[in-house]
Amino acid sequence: MCLAPTPITIKDVIPIPTLHLNHYPQIFVAMEALYSNNKTPILFLIILAMSALGQGTRVGFYRTTCPRAEIIVQSVVQSFVNSNPTIAPGLLRMFFHDCFVRGCDASILLDVSYAEKTAPPNSRLRGFEVIDAAKSQLETICPGVVSCADILALAARDSVVQSGGFWWEVRTGRRDGLVSRDCDATNLPGRKDSIEVQIRKFAEKGLNIQDLVTLTGGHTIGTAACALLCSRLYHFNNTTGPDPAINQTFLPHLRSLCPEGGDGAKRVDLDTGSVHKFDISYYENLKNGRGILESDSQLWNDPRTQRFVEWFLGGSRQQQSKFSVEFGKSMVRLGDIGVKTGDKGEIRRVCNAIN
Structure with a gap:
């Protein structure tokens, strides 16, 4: 029988990302700040910090072993x-x-x-x-x-x-x-997850609310199947109507793409009008009630996440650059989750099978 692991929540602990030797000062600042509040045993903090340092990933890991x-x-x-x-x-x-x-x-x-x-x-x-x-x-x-x-x-x-x-x-x-x-x-986060659930799932992985809004911005490219949004268009929360968060002028367009009883495999752009371009128009669509997935639209409807959507939209020409830079930072943090290094795991010969 397969049981999913139960998340362990430790209150008042600030997640420390994968760090390297030049990050020693930040580690000990974090340790000092937490310990001064008498909320976390110092031994736990030392183990946490050393574990982060010992993960072993670095930029240019293959520079000598496989340069290309x-x-x-x-x-x-x-x-x-x-x-x-x-x-x-x-x-x-x-x-x-x-x-x-x-x-x-x-x-x-x-x-x-x-x-x-x-x-x-x-x-x-x-x-x-x-x-x-x-x-x-x-x-x-x-x-x-x-x-x-x-x-x-x-x-x-x-x-x-x-x-x-x-x-x-x-x-x-x-x-x-x-x-x-x-x-x-x-x-995994789901398309019907509330903001509370989304925030909790990200926090369990050491990711914060800004990471949630930033990484979800990856929906600026990609599509979703009609099967994933038909209930939102026709029977929201077991009613006979649509999700009221959908812009009423946009609703007929979505229903024309995904008619009730139609082809559930048909794809709909997650970022209407800019599906293949990595840009901030996804956030513009959220602001205007044109989010495709229920979980996406909620980013604009909760003040904890809305402020980051507004932050990315801003009002200057540099907003696109801000989003791209922050997306890269959040992707680095995402890429540090649960990595195996040293003698853990293996290097597979083919990617779909263990050696």
């Missing part, structure tokens, strides 16, 4: 996205789903019985062939060196860049996980 690793992944992603722009949001979503379940360990890629990728939230993931193609090339020149987890992290970054977003440095050195279970996917 990042260039090869970038080239493969560019080729696929140029042929099919919908691959970009697929890779970004796959990375998010991987990290949010068992940590960034490529467990989403494994083909095993009752695998993570077969869980309902993952049934529409795409882009696996991109990871396989990159892995195949890397195994030819650097066999047994570059992990599938790192390939996925790099591919997510490169897919954003190919869609017009900013480049950011990806820390590498992850190892691949050995376990993949469909029931673990219950940890």
Whole structure:
């Protein structure tokens, strides 16, 4: 019997991200601040800080062992996205789903019985062939060196860049996980999650409200199936009407795309009018009641998240740059969740099977 792990909540502890030697001052400032309030045992803080330092990922991990690793992944992603722009949001979503379940360990890629990728939230993931193609090339020149987890992290970054977003440095050195279970996917944020639930799920991964709003902004590229929003259009909360949060002038357009009883597999752009461009128009749509998913629209309807939507929109020409920069920062934090390094996990020879 497969049971999803129970989250452990420790109050009054500030999550400390993956850090490196030049971050020692920040570690001890955080430790001192918490300990001065007598809220957290100092031993726990020391263990937490040293654990963060010891994760072992860093920028340029393959600089000597496989110098062309990042260039090869970038080239493969560019080729696929140029042929099919919908691959970009697929890779970004796959990375998010991987990290949010068992940590960034490529467990989403494994083909095993009752695998993570077969869980309902993952049934529409795409882009696996991109990871396989990159892995195949890397195994030819650097066999047994570059992990599938790192390939996925790099591919997510490169897919954003190919869609017009900013480049950011990806820390590498992850190892691949050995376990993949469909029931673990219950940890993923859902399209009907309330703001409270969304905030809690992100907090359990060490991510804050700004990360929630920023990373959800990845919906500026991509689509959703009509099956995921028909209840919102016709029978919201078991009523006979639509979600009142939907802009009433936008509702007929959505209903024309997803008629009741129609093709549930038909795709709808998550960012109307700008589906293949990584920009802030997604947030404009939220502000104007044109969010597609219920969970998306709630970002504008709760003051805790609305202020970050407004912050990204702002009023200057630099707002797009602000979003792209902050997105990269949040992706780095996402990429630090539950990484395996050292003697944990393995470097798979192929990404869909353990060695």
